[in-house]
Amino acid sequence: MDKNYRYAAQTLGLSESYIFFKIQLPLATPGILSGGILSFARGLGEFGATAMIAGNIAGKTRTLPLSIYSSVAAGRMEDAYQEVGIIVLFSFVVVVAMNLITLKSNKKGLKRKKL
Template sequence: MEISPILISLRTASVATFFTFIFGIFAAKLVLDIKSERIKAILDTIFTIPLVLPPTVIGFLLLLVFGVKRPIGRFLLEFMGIRIVFSWQATVLAAFVIAFPLMYRTAMGAFEQIDENLIMAARTLGMSESSIFFRIMLPLASPGILGGAILSFARSLGEFGATAMIAGNIENKTRTLPLAIYSEVAAGNMKQASYYVAVVLAISFIVILLMNYFGRKPIVKDK
């Protein structure tokens, strides 16, 4: 069994999860702090819409933005020497966009479950908003946030449609596990495909176990 699709998938999912973790928490906090319900609804829709769109549509939109003949893609290529399309970075970008809504929605839900009285008490005691966020909100929401990060990793690992559109199916470069399974089935190599399927099932099983563990085990315990 060729191991490169496994390594590419794990590397892609790890990097994509790192960015979804940071930007997902930031986006959730941003939406929570907005007072206008109309603006909040618009942002929430924008951040969530990749969750319901077909991955191929996401891939098509990414091609429109980062294609070498498009303004952003041309700028990145000519002035920064970065070519997104058909590169390993494209696999990370696709996985990030697809997994981001899961992290965002999970973080949002975790923040919304925090007792508002604790936050109000902290403000009464003179704590700054940044201190409240890092010392109260994040620790209390950490089980849900970690569960969201693990779920985002699993979704990044299984991303197929958007990756195929913007990154292609280049062996030893952009061929992730889902693309490897598709390629082997298309070539009639069912035995090889079954090995990759077994790997995906094993990783997914472990990921779900970890998500259940961290989702039920608070990091901050009452004294």
């Protein structure tokens, strides 16, 4: 975010909380949302740390990547393919959502610049 917005708001005598909630947070929202979505996606794909720390207990600590690993290790390839399909579909939805958020944010930015 451009610091000049903050400085301009301070010179206008706006309070720090107003500057944060009405200027900085709306400008930073697309980046915060993108970071949150990417962190969630990274956590969804986590394999090693989950297996080492939480284990692979069915119904308790099993994540989708661990379930895929268990299915492949047990020779249940059809189950593994279905689980991979779920992850691919979910990842596709996340990427589309991120692109829509970015597009919406860019359109808002263009409207502000026209004023």
